[in-house]
Amino acid sequence: MEEKNLEPSDSDKDFQKDSKKPEKEVSPWEFAGLGMEFGLIVLGSVYLGNFLDGKFHSSPFGLLGACLLGFSYGIYYIIYRTTLKK
Numbered sequence: 438m439e440e441k442n443l444e445p446s447d448s449d450k451d452f453q454k455d456s457k458k459p460e461k462e463v464s465p466w467e468f469a470g471l472g473m474e475f476g477l478i479v480l481g482s483v484y485l486g487n488f489l490d491g492k493f494h495s496s497p498f499g500l501l502g503a504c505l506l507g508f509s510y511g512i513y514y515i516i517y518r519t520t521l522k523k
Contacts, residue, residue, distance in 0.1 A: 471518055475511040482507020 486503025490496055 471515060475515055478511040478514065479504070479507050482510075 482503045483500065485507075486500035489499035489503065493499065
């Protein structure tokens with residue numbers, strides 16, 4: 438039986454070098470801005486829930502629902518922004 442050559446050839450090595458993209462260096466200020474955006478989304482949803490509770494007299498439900506939606510959207514937004522290809 439013949440043994441297969443498991444070493445990549447020179448053309449394969451050149452292809453692997455070309456296909457690797459240099460990773461972008463991430464600034465800590467980008468993460469700080471992302472945290473501020475998350476906080477603003479959650480605070481905005483709290484304000485909206487409080488406003489809806491006052492308008493429709495549905496005391497805890499508007500606030501709880503808006504907080505849940507705002508927090509969920511904030512988590513989605515963080516995941517979307519951190520996995521975004523630039």
